[in-house]
Amino acid sequence: MYRTSNQAYGSGVVTRNKEQMNQKPQDVDPIRIGIENIGNTCYINSMLQCLFNTPAISTAMKSYRDNKNSSELFKQFYKIWFSIQAEIEPEHNDIIQFKKLMNQHREFDNFNQQDCIEFFHVFLDIVNTAFLTQPFFGQLTYQINCQSCNNSSKQTEQFINLSIYIQQACKLSQLIYDYFKPEQLASQEKCRKCQKTSPLTRRTNLSASPMVLVIQLKRYDQRQARSNYAIEIEQSLVLKGFCDQSPQYKLYAVINHQGYTIYSGHYTCLIKGKNCWYNFNDQRVSEYSNKVVDEELQKSQNSYVLFYQRQ
Template identity: 25%
Template structure:
């Protein structure tokens, strides 16, 4: 990528951020799903900083200790310690580890970037929790920290044990409240659940704001869907809604672009036009106040169907937008984002659509 790299350096000129590195990632035969997500995570600055901090604080692991977390930390460390400002890195060790850990990613078939992101974050959480349990090896601690995400009700020496919160949780985890109101006695039953990303149903000519509004809209449970009310001790009509109780620092939104069509007996890609803003407010979905977010990365699916295609990513770094397509990196204008909203026509030649959106809470943004 010599020519492309020098072109990028030329385009940025004196504005090239000090200490920053813009490296493409080599594709090992259909690993664009992995490369696009890795770029989005690398430019998620709080996550990158904590991962690198983890890397420097842990001793160099032996091959026996190697896992997905150490491979990811090693890859990020390699990128940021390059002498050159631009170039290409081969994430071979990381990709090999992914394939070793999950047979789903072993074939050369087209994979889903959202499935990969989900797998990766959950795997990192699991590794960090195991390490934390190993360092607190007292019998009470290890037995009471077995839950991954949910609240822990166990008691040790009469004290309630809080759920283990890793730095991955601190970045990506939010809390949803599922509220159900019995229409007979008006009793509200609330159940909290954690999430690392939000998957949203999409509609034609809509926006992220309207998708979030639909996500939190009230649904009536009646007929065969009646709710068993503990107070009434019987099935009753009820109203149900989902709200965000605690928003995450990094809000990851997955657009459900692949829908199963029963008549066709297969999945179809929805090329719907869904506008995603550069600045997002969570108002209708929130329990209390608004939360403000700014867009910093988009994973784009290129192609007309779910079983083939390509993934690229756009990331914001130091007020510049960059386009990453495996080995190639180039600067793009902020206005280029609109080309990835989707199409208002059912049949279109444009198949490049925003698929996973990464927003950072305005309150957490520092110099990044």
């Protein structure tokens, strides 16, 4: 899992403003304007389309006024969004400038294919703008128990996406359940209470559910070998058994990836509209029927990043 740090994203407390808390998925179609690929930038284009169509972000962007304290990267992000809102394809120079500003992070200082979830993290880190990051913030609580004396300790950690390995063909809900099930840690540390070196058990709890739940399906291992297991992507999720509440989520966007490694191939994204789905493939935007997408999500081999809106 990619970890967030308090230093990178501001306050260590998960907070929501009232306007963001009231945001619900919009019952409208996304604006069907693509973004030019200027050289292996499909990973950026796909993620930008998902961000532009995240309800809390699109609402905040519409009321945004130029702020001299905003980062240059955010201002360029706004220019691209503004063009799309005006139903005009973003200008080539604006896209070039956005990429140049991303180049300040050395990992993106090239025109190689990159991982869209790494771009997601680095982009949010650089812009450091609350209304962009807050919708994705959640919190995990880890409870570690000593099996000798049952002494327990807790620690919390923020996240902006869950990263889940695929080890079998199954439903997404099964992968999530396995992610949160108790695990035995291979630790040789002594228990602070009983001073015995004994197995430790860790339980993970979703102690603060994000407004937007982002799930990365990790199809590649450390050797970049790809898992082609078909996963059934449920469009509705209810998180029970490992959460302080039982939040309900609806799927509204999917980033698909085709390729032998995460650093090659091609990224596209699907965005849910009022009566159908739309496939964004760089500059090309196509309409897909609900039936076609429903069938694709039943046995998905290319889904990589999923966006769910809390209901």
